[in-house]
Amino acid sequence: MLLERTLAAITPADPGTLAAALDRQSHLTKPPGSLGLLEDISVQLAGLAASCPPPLPEPAAVAVFAADHGVHAQGVSVWPQEVTAQMVANFLVSGAAVNALAAQAAADVVVVDVGVATPVTVPDAAPGRLIRRPVRSGTADMTSAPAMTRQEAVRALETGIAVAAELVGEGHRCLLTGDMGIANTTASAALIAVFTGADPDEVTGHGAGVDENTRQHKANVVRGALELHRPDPGDPVGAVAAVGGLEHAAIAGFVLGAAAHRVPVILDGVIASSAALVAAALAPDALAACVAGHRSVEPGHTVALRHLGLHPLVDLGLRLGEGSGALLALPLVQAAVRTLRDMATFDSAGVAGKEA
């Protein structure tokens, strides 16, 4: 099975290359540590590629995984479910934030329908790329049934793995996660509560704009679903099937696929990080490929990042999704590799080192 083969292919960063990259960083013409997180990212990517310096993470592609959520029926979002399909159409005509930010960062955009509930109307001659791999038409309402079956969760995971393989096969050397799914911050909060042990109230936020009363209702919806299914963090497929979303499972697979190909993957916001919790529970070494693009204002995102041990590159008060925060971080990840690759050492530049 593709999932099992992918998990078996994920191995830790190369320790010798990590050491070589750390050593090179300490000889570059700057006070050691002065490039902050960029130094850490450059060392991480060297270890991932087992090459110092690592290849530049370009060209890049963002995959926007789109799906719908049965839990929408509980009144957890202020937006109608049809917006998911309508935004997919908008991505395909380049009208969304992801398109503008991808153009700025020179990244390709692919949209993957893993379970949009409303038929997607693709405008004539739309320039965008849509991969149609629906696993089912939206999830079931997690407050009364598992969101999906285990088999469906595996199919969504394997769809994400296959999309990562496709993009790497085309020559992409940096993958970015994106998501679109009305009500998906509810499923994200549920997953974060499962994998971090946090209380639902602590990890449930305002999503795409619910008021405080609705946020509290949303936290209670999450609490009810967790009491009903009692998802086990030791069974990540079962957990994502019970309270996750099709895009969450697909993004988890996308992360695993990137890690198996030893290509970095820049995570977007709270949806991506909740999916990364699933991926890391399946294969902890997948984290060697993960970079946190940004910190979303959604409270569960901070909790998930802390649990994953990831440090977000930018913190701009974003709460959009679509891959927006990952795209804004992409030039920073590329810059990190350039510093390790292109800077002179104290020796080569004839710059005096620190005094003893």
Ligand SMILES: O=C(O)c1ccc[n+]([C@@H]2O[C@H](COP(=O)([O-])O)[C@@H](O)[C@H]2O)c1
């Ligand atoms: O990326 C984030 O952290 C993020 C935070 C809040 C909302 N969103 C986006 O908003 C949608 C979900 O919001 P909601 O309120 O319907 O759950 C979905 O399409 C997400 O991409 C995304």
Ligand SMILES: Cc1cc2nc[nH]c2cc1C
């Ligand atoms: C308009 C809109 C655009 C989005 N993009 C990602 N999530 C979204 C949610 C809404 C509501």
